[in-house]
Amino acid sequence: MTVLVLVEDGEPSQQTLTLARTWSDSLHSVRMDAVTPFAPDAIAAIVQRAADALSAAAVFAAGTDRGNDVMARVAARTGLPFAANCIAATAGEVVEVTRQRWGGSLLEKSLMMTVRPLLTTAPYAFRAAEGFTTIAVDVQRYIDELDPKDLVVRVAEHIDPPGGGVSLAEAKVVVSGGRGVGSKEGFAIIEELAGLLGGRVGCSRVVTSAGWRPHSDQVGQTGTKISPDLYIACGISGATQHMAGCKGAKKILAINADPQAPIMSLADYSVVGDLKEVVPAISAEIRKRR
């Protein structure tokens, strides 16, 4: 039995290989940059042919934007079922998968009725082993035989980011404000504390919906997923969709007027109080000790 793995960014995801290895020792791979600029339908066509040629028992990819995109295209062109963001999948006549719903706030156990499940693995959701390697499939013939319609969707241009500073996803410290901040101007004290800690400002969805901050600052299921050393949540209640974005933080400090707010028992540290008083007091204390 052999399985096929889709590889993004040069190096295969060890996490994905860890799950794939529970299926088979024979891991074959197709690279997403087999066609450049990126053309997702072309990669899906190549994966389909490679999987057929190998009689692959399953196809795996990492549950990234491109991993889920290409796998759904393979599903659409083959009619095979696709389970996104799995944390487990056991081989068998009926394939049992455990996958993430609600951005990871809920798990689903499902049975897949198929000869070749298409599976992506949830990033960071389980421990990855190291050192697994794959056998690269020779895809030149499949590239030569691509149908031109599979090259219609293709990256035409790349726009570099505006630059300046570390991104929200990579910041070591994130200081976030929620509805409790009260206004756009209210974020001055959040910015001040983030600046003192060399961190970035984040926020909840209530804040972006109100137009107080841009969506690029939003942490959560439909915002950015972060895993900083420290996450400070000010005036944020701790809704599951918000926590889906910050539960990877090493430490969480919650500052909230309501001791019963959900986040006050989901955090490592809490301060009960009005953030308009607590946040400037912390900034002043940091300055005092410098």
Added chain:
Amino acid sequence: MKILVCVKRVPFTGGKMVLAADSRSLETRHLGFTISPHEECGVEEAVRIIEASGGESVVVTLGPPEAVEQLRDAMALGIDRAIHLQTDGDEWDGEATADAITAAIRAEEASGQFDLIFFGNESADACGFQVGLRVAYALGRPCVTGLKGVKLEGSSVRCEQDTGAGRDVYVVPLPAVVTVKEGLNLPRYPSVPGRMRAARKPVSMQTPARPEQSLNLEELSVPGGPGRQTKLLGHGGAAAPAVVEMLRDIGVA
């Protein structure tokens, strides 16, 4: 221009996921309902395009009788009419959902093709990442996913994806299918007159049969969290010294 937006009714869960007794769905008795923020941006974009260029916008959902609320919400924001593919509330997998939506689109297109079809990048609850692409393939139309920018340029659409390291741009011919993410735009709030107009807009109803599923949901569970123990550092501004001590202990100040 004729535009379709696909939305899915989901419970608006709060601080906790609470399962129903059979562990196959969420306990929703005390919850409101909504659609994914991604889909809200799809609705907003469709309304803006029709406002700018004229034509008609349609919203479709596959869901229980109550999902008509989400259709009315979309119409309150300016969508012209709705198609309700009514179910008994059972979960449909991605393939079955896509098949039902594709059939509805084919029937609807007897009276004119949709130039653009909007999906969310992923549904709020199932997070299947596939219905839009399955529909696009069935219709033989190009599809670009996860968009933060959608701009019509003559007979094509310019699509921008946020890659975390800038933007990838695709330009594909119409008719096309796009899946979008929150941040595409800032959706408007419904107005009172908008709500009143929505109550009178047409909703056509169909009841597709639920086919055999290839992804069968067995059981839901709430993942064990990192199990953090919360330490109260104090009340009000007086907590500041304890907070800064903690910041020093963990090495960030």
